[in-house]
Amino acid sequence: MGIKDQFQDKAQDLADKAKSAMGGAKDEASERASQAQDQAPDEAQRAAQEAQDRFDRDYDA
Secondary structure, eight states, X not given: OOHHHHHHHHHHHHHHHHHHHHHHHHHHHHHHHHHHHHHHXXXXXXXXXXXXXXXXXXXXX
16 A cells, blocks of 8 residues: 555544534534523523513502
8 A cells, every 4th residue: 555545544534534523513502502492492482571560560569
């Protein structure tokens, strides 16, 4: 095996590792986005409830 072949093999290994890392990063980003979407309605509902509570307190006094 010549030096050229060794460099090509190494380049291919690095390319494969980079592809694998990109796939993992995409999966992680997708999971985080999904979790953020799951939390968003809860936080919006909590904020609306707090606003309603403040409104009720202001008019109860």
